[in-house]
Amino acid sequence: MNILFIEDDAIESMKLNRTISKWPVKHKIIQAKNGEEALDILNGPEKLPDIILLDLNMPRMNGIEFLRILKDDAELRYLPTVILTTSQNRADLLECYRIGIAGYIIKPLKYEDYEDKIQKLIAYWEVNELIKGS
Ligand SMILES: [Mg+2]
Numbered sequence: 033m034n035i036l037f038i039e040d041d042a043i044e045s046m047k048l049n050r051t052i053s054k055w056p057v058k059h060k061i062i063q064a065k066n067g068e069e070a071l072d073i074l075n076g077p078e079k080l081p082d083i084i085l086l087d088l089n090m091p092r093m094n095g096i097e098f099l100r101i102l103k104d105d106a107e108l109r110y111l112p113t114v115i116l117t118t119s120q121n122r123a124d125l126l127e128c129y130r131i132g133i134a135g136y137i138i139k140p141l142k143y144e145d146y147e148d149k150i151q152k153l154i155a156y157w158e159v160n161e162l163i164k165g166s
Contacts, residue, residue, distance in 0.1 A: 036070060037064070071101065080163075084102075086098065096127060114136070118139050
């Protein structure tokens, strides 16, 4: 899978890369530091990702602002988007589901728990039929 990972924190990026690199199936992670950068990538020449993993708290354009733009776009709106956040804020959770997401994962503090959740997420998407990027 091609995974677009939208996250401003470098340590979080290292954690995801480390977890995914341990997985037996190879997946490509494309990284963006905020919503603006992610939109540039999605509107660029590269083929579209299979799934998007989205942080909520980011400078410039945050996750919810990005999600609104994504779901307003006739083509991009079909990309499955999973929120990956530390926010336990119920208003964020409800708003994300209202706009349209494929899942909402709260990042555990312990690395082993984080790895376990990410591996389950990857395993789930690997068995799904995905829209192949144009
Ligand atoms: Mg963040």
